[in-house]
Amino acid sequence: MLQEKTTKENQVSRRSFLRNGAAVAAGFMIVPRHVLGGKGYTAPSDRLRVAGIGVGGKGQSDLAEIAKGPADVVLLCDVDDRRAAASIKAFPKAKYYKDFREMLDKEHKNIDAVTVSTPDHNHAIQALAAMQLGKHVYVQKPLTHDIYEARVLTEAAKKYKVVTQMGNQGASGDGVRQLMEWYRAGLIGEVTEVNCWTNRPVWPQGIPWSANKGLVPKELDWDLWLGTAPYKEYVDKLVPFNWRGWWDYGTGALGDMGCHIIEPPFRILDLGYPTEVECSVGSVYVDEFKRGYFPESCPPSSSVRLKFPGKNGKPVYMNWIDGGLKPARPEELGPNEPMGDRDGTSGVIFIGTKGKMMCGTYGMYPTLLPTSRTKEVNVKQTIARVPEGHYVQWVNACIAGYGKKELSSPFEIAGPLTETVLMGNLAIRSFDYKDADGKFPGRGIKLLWDGPNMKITNFEPANQFVKREYRSGWKLGK
Structure with a gap:
């Protein structure tokens, strides 16, 4: 808060x-x-x-x-x-x-x-x-x-x-606070759309579970590492990092970076639960003519669109793109000016009724568009900063x-915020859901979300991705 x-x-x-x-x-x-x-x-x-x-x-x-x-x-x-x-x-x-x-x-x-x-x-x-x-x-x-x-x-x-x-x-940085002060001052009007992007994944995704089984390192307790996940034989290079690309353990590019990138708009716009989500995913080809189907693995890239009720009856749309793709460059941004992070790898663009603003990962590099406005505009600081930082603040x-x-x-x-991020993954996994007839009924549809009850109301197969079954012997809570 x-x-x-x-x-x-x-x-x-x-x-x-x-x-x-x-x-x-x-x-x-x-x-x-x-x-x-x-x-x-x-x-x-x-x-x-x-x-x-x-x-x-x-x-x-x-x-x-x-x-x-x-x-x-x-x-x-x-x-x-x-x-x-x-x-x-x-x-x-x-x-x-x-x-x-x-x-x-x-x-x-x-x-x-x-x-x-x-x-x-x-x-x-x-x-x-x-x-x-x-x-x-x-x-x-x-x-x-x-x-x-x-x-x-x-x-x-x-x-x-x-x-x-x-x-x-x-969330404890100055950037998100600066952005909120600009927004509350009305500099960009009411935000109707937000574009978020990242260059992740930078680990294997969109591939089959490796057939290259390995010996469990003597220092690693593989059963404890698996924990709630289904038992599988150990695979080389899954630990310590590449687990992020498989659904049993990780949450893909969205889970890795979404809480850093989506956090500023989620907080500033007070978004709450989304009501709709749709997506498309990048293809994986196993040969010249065939698209690979690897439901255990996150896709190599994805595009997700979330709809939020917004304020005053005006919905807010959030677009997420990963895999190194980016949204269109705003007209107000110069052709050689960085978009989002200084290297352009990730970022956020707020599109308002009166203007635009952007930032990089973690809310860094808050910028009004055109960029000249950032130096020209002087808005009084109304939100306290966190000089001790995120960790010591918690300590x-x-x-x-408490309280x-x-x-x-x-x-x-x-x-x-995490629920919103994971809603994107629910859509992605629904997209790759294959029914008994070998068809993909979750593709090309919009999923309607009942946030308070945690339920997709128009495509029942999607609800299996709201809550997974833990491996025998593991449970959540007492």
Whole structure:
């Protein structure tokens, strides 16, 4: 929420984990500093005790940023010892686990908060397990793999009264705040259309599951890595990054970048649930004449169009393009001027009734069009900036307690945003749905969405993509 100046399943540990979870108090006691020491003394309760689930790669950088605030990383958890090595070195006093359930079962009394930086398909079970123990959570984007999971986490944040933040750090940046100030000042009028694009994917998509089976690295617990996903034999190079291109684990280009790119228009225009979605996808050819059909894999490129009710009865259309394609260059933008990011790889263009504005990934490079207006226009700052940054903002809010400080991407915002992003994937997967007759009835149609009830009302097969079935032994919540 923008902060304004004017308003201000290995059964033993599973069973014990579920049993203990109901008994743990939500939150932790704040002991006044003066009780424990004199001037300059930092009480233990004035520092956040953090456990990291998924501590390699992005998880490593997440913990490094969080440790810049009044926080201590006391527990580390990762299914891959290779990926965890850097964080183990960086936080030598932190105890290390492979199974997050065992960690939470044994250590829940020793932590206040949890970070989740694992592949998309396990975000929800890990985050909810922590929330049900009363732990504050920081979860990487996209918040969840499925629309249903996003709704569950959004509601859980309120139920368990925990401080939440999604890892779309641009939500704390100055760019989105500048754009909102311009929009509220009426500089571009009412926005009727938004174009969003990215050069992703930069990993394999639109291809069959590899027949090149590999040996599971001795450092990797493959069964734990799979988690909620169906069991499959290990494939080389899926870990640590290429999982993003398969639906069992990842959410494609939309899931990877949508929460960074769609966030500014979603927030600024207060979009809420979309009501309609349609799409087309790029083709994959296996030979000169035949289009490949690989429903397990995300497409190499896609185009998605979402309709939102908008304000004053005027709908807002959001167009998403990935795979390196871009929307048409606005007439107001010079032929050699960068569009979106400085290298043009990603961006957003707002089309209003009185003008246009644009930005890059994370809301960076906010620009009025024509670009000369950016320097000419002077709009009073009305929205407070976040000088401490996205991570420390969350740390400080955790220490203050639920409801005491505003955050840039709490689940009340991040949940609906994630649902919108995943709605694009629902359309893409419906497009490639093949019925018993070998036909593709989801192609060339517009899907009508009942947001409050999480249901496509005019094409029942699409609803299988709202909520997936977990592998036996895994469940969401208690």
